[in-house]
Amino acid sequence: MTPRLSLATWRSAAGRPGVTLPAVDPADLRTGIVHLGLGAFHRAHQAVLTEDAATATGDARWGILGVTQRSARVAEQLAPQDGLYGVLTKGATETSLRVVGTMRGVAFPGTDTDRVLATVAAPTTHVVTLTVTEKGYRRAPGGGPDLTDPDLAADLAALTSGADAPARSPIGLLVRGLARRQRADAGPLTVVCCDNLSDNGAVLAALVDAVLAATPSSDALRTWVAQSVRFPSTMVDRIVPATAPAHRAEAAALLGLVDEGLVVGEPFSQWVIEDAFAGPRPAWESAGALLTADVAPYERAKLRILNASHSTLAYLGALRGYATIAQAVADPDLEAAVRALVNDDVLPTLAAPEGMDLERYRDDVLDRFANPNTGHTTVQVAMDGSQKLPQRLLGTVRDRLAAGAVPVAAAGTIAGWIGYVRAAALGELVVDGRAVPLDDPMASVLAEAARGPQDGLAERMLGVAPVFGNLAGSAELVGAVRSALTEQVRA
Known part of the structure; x- marks a missing residue:
């Protein structure tokens, strides 16, 4: 029986043709980023560039806690693999596989909300990133938050009451995490939206502010967010198709291990980021990202x-x-x-x-x-x-x-x-x-x-x-x- 990719097995793929393994031991990485929306795109894009930045600089502070959105499926795929997964890069004529080790934990809000909130509030966490798709932001037709959305409403009720309820929406989870961080006095935070929304950083900042404005007894939190949280805009680009059984079979042949968390991507990758951070960040520019004043x-x-x-x-x-x-x-x-x-x-x-x-x-x-x-x-x-x-x-x-x-x-x-x-x-x-x-x-x-x-x-x-x-x-x-x-x- 072919063994599964994990911290115990990944080194067995060393030297296999067409396979690249992490240059930094995944076990040495500390968690400094929380990512909301643990789909294929993040795993093939931001997580890869974050690992490349750690490789280029030797900075081990930027392991990621990946948080799924609607279901536990991706967490269930990655947890037995200790967060490791492969990216199968498919060019027109060439194929390669790299194992990514920057995902240092996975969580599903349905069962792990408190863990996510605690990690957002940890002083060692400096960045929250999001890829939750356009519809994940629960916006009303006018562009503001849809306060009638039952999932967002449930999260705001939990924010107001302090109830320990599972988070049901990305924005609700983010705002509850910000509230926990404020109470912990854990310092400033940067929230990086990586979805295809025009001026996505400003859009997200406005949504968070509008949610807090509509939430009773949130004036202090709203003031703290305005002073301590930054929302830089970004532009992301990589084609990441759905992973098919044929891709898994091809990856297993290359790797010699079973990978249930495999994602597929084209060779091209681009990330443009507004250079407006509240505190420390990975050296993404050393991995090929463009930091600019205007995205x-x-x-x-x-x-x-x-x-x-x-x-x-x-x-x-x-x-x-x-x-x-x-x-x-x-x-x-x-x-x-x-x-x-x-x-x-x-x-x-x-x-x-x-x-x-x-x-x-x-x-x-x-x-x-x-x-x-x-x-x-x-x-x-x-x-x-x-x-x-x-x-x-x-x-x-x-x-x-x-x-x-x-x-x-x-x-x-x-x-x-x-x-x-x-x-x-x-x-x-x-x-x-x-x-x-x-x-x-x-x-x-x-x-x-x-x-x-x-x-x-x-x-x-x-x-x-x-x-x-x-x-x-x-x-x-x-x-x-x-x-x-x-x-x-x-x-």
């Missing part, structure tokens, strides 16, 4: 070029039955649609960040999408469109309309999303031989708007204000979306 230009370029292109390929590709993004971008019609989106609508709205060639970035993005070994699925990228479109596409649409231009290509992406939603709502979306349901926090609202007659579909969908705001009032945009939907039906 916004990098973030805007990534959201509008990469993420909008990703969503375009996902919706239009799924409607054509393509299972993966690589298959979709290989379709000349869909590649042309993405190039039109970027060239005609996105690039006119962007100022190139220092050292960044936007046209080359566009081409690099398309090359990355064409890598068949990432296996990033159209359905995976397409989910939660009501949360993603405002971040990825609608800023471009508004900027083009404000400039007096009709964003025809962007309207094609909106039409692709509408077509995807309608097909899924009607049970007519089939991808790779499998019926695909509508996976979105607003699924019921979207389905009701989409199920009506084809005539008026553009108006009904653009009229979903939590997604599109006042864009339904643009006759030019409505007309462009209507025309794109007509062409979509004909195709």
